[in-house]
Amino acid sequence: MKSRRRLWSLFAALGLAASAHAAGPVLVIHAGAGAPRKDMPPAREKAIRAALTQALLAGYTELKAGKPAIDGVTAALVVLEDDPLFNAGRGSVFTHAGTLEMDAAIMDGYTLRAGSVAAIDHVRNPILAARAVMEHSSHVMLVGAGAEAFARSQGLAMESDAWFRTEERWQQLQRALKEDAAKQPHGDEATAKHFGTVGAVALDVDGHLAAGTSTGGMNDKLPGRVGDSPIIGAGTYANSDCAVSGTGWGEFYMRTVAAHAICMRVTQLRMPIARAAAEVINQEIPAMGGNGGAIALDERGHIAIPFNTDGMFRGWIDGSGKPHVAIFGDEDDGTGEPLPAPAPDDAASGR
Numbered sequence: 001m002k003s004r005r006r007l008w009s010l011f012a013a014l015g016l017a018a019s020a021h022a023a024g025p026v027l028v029i030h031a032g033a034g035a036p037r038k039d040m041p042p043a044r045e046k047a048i049r050a051a052l053t054q055a056l057l058a059g060y061t062e063l064k065a066g067k068p069a070i071d072g073v074t075a076a077l078v079v080l081e082d083d084p085l086f087n088a089g090r091g092s093v094f095t096h097a098g099t100l101e102m103d104a105a106i107m108d109g110y111t112l113r114a115g116s117v118a119a120i121d122h123v124r125n126p127i128l129a130a131r132a133v134m135e136h137s138s139h140v141m142l143v144g145a146g147a148e149a150f151a152r153s154q155g156l157a158m159e160s161d162a163w164f165r166t167e168e169r170w171q172q173l174q175r176a177l178k179e180d181a182a183k184q185p186h187g188d189e190a191t192a193k194h195f196g197t198v199g200a201v202a203l204d205v206d207g208h209l210a211a212g213t214s215t216g217g218m219n220d221k222l223p224g225r226v227g228d229s230p231i232i233g234a235g236t237y238a239n240s241d242c243a244v245s246g247t248g249w250g251e252f253y254m255r256t257v258a259a260h261a262i263c264m265r266v267t268q269l270r271m272p273i274a275r276a277a278a279e280v281i282n283q284e285i286p287a288m289g290g291n292g293g294a295i296a297l298d299e300r301g302h303i304a305i306p307f308n309t310d311g312m313f314r315g316w317i318d319g320s321g322k323p324h325v326a327i328f329g330d331e332d333d334g335t336g337e338p339l340p341a342p343a344p345d346d347a348a349s350g351r
Contacts, residue, residue, distance in 0.1 A: 024318055025072065026319070027072050027203075030200075030314045031314070032087060032247050040327070040328075045327065055080050063204055069110075070202075074128070081126065088104075088197065092169065093217060093219040093221075096220050102123070103116070105213055109211070115140060116141045121148065122159060129151040129154075196216065197246070199229075199235075199246070201243035201245055217250075227251070241299050242296065244296045248293060255288065273297070281307065291309055292307065292309065293309060293314075310328070
């Protein structure tokens with residue numbers, strides 16, 4: 001097992017690159033980094049794999065129908081936000097004051113249009129609020145009460161506090177508060193402050209890219225704290241060559257402008273996306289003391305899924321139409337099949 005873990009660490013350091021069929025759309029999702037096997041009961045693991053698959057199929061249905069990448073991203077993230085297993089929408093973590101403050105962002109790589117919301121509550125699907133900001137306002141980011149009022153004006157579904165609250169998240173906050181009072185480090189990753197986000201990147205049949213990210217933020221965070229997920233360029237970014245969604249310790253993703261840094265390596269340096277993503281996620285961020293992961297996708301359908309934690313909830317589906325999901329660091333995907341090899345023209349093209 002140790003040798004397998006070392007081998008997987010090598011794969012992760014190289015960015016876990018994959019290739020998609022050029023003729024078909026591509027969708028990649030994540031639902032948070034961390035995921036130690038010891039903290040994963042079999043029933044929960046099964047439920048998470050099923051939820052990831054459902055999200056993949058929802059997004060891929062849009063893409064396969066010829067809809068733009070932004071629609072595939074949105075559809076996948078709505079499924080994940082509605083599932084209380086994940087720290088986004090329903091199931092979001094609590095602030096230190098016991099309140100909910102959710103963040104989300106979405107970006108269309110073809111037009112460079114973007115929208116985001118931060119520190120909102122009551123909006124059932126924050127990713128829809130972010131998209132509404134992009135499509136129906138002259139702004140990129142709205143926060144707090146103003147963002148919620150805008151979401152209401154757009155007719156988005158709203159929910160009470162009770163709908164978002166789960167007992168699991170409440171107990172995570174209680175453990176964190178006790179550890180804070182005792183000045184103790186958090187005892188497990190479920191209680192740790194910086195894990196948990198959902199994200200998606202997509203390539204449509206026209207070759208256009210999009211990215212989106214949604215999160216409840218950090219467990220036990222100070223009210224008003226905003227992380228990297230809704231910050232365009234930090235946790236979410238897309239252009240004509242590259243799309244990225246991150247998950248991890250957001251303060252470090254903001255300080256490295258992680259998503260943008262990955263895409264600039266691809267766009268300006270013509271670096272393969274696997275190397276670009278690995279340099280930022282597995283080198284720059286850990287060197288500063290942070291950790292986490294990301295999903296990245298280039299305009300030819302190459303996928304990178306670097307992470308430096310025990311695992312990351314993740315999934316992908318390409319032109320073959322078959323969903324793949326994985327959780328732990330020592331597996332390639334949920335079916336036991338190997339990842340596709342990089343495209344054979346990588347060496348010749350420099351990509």
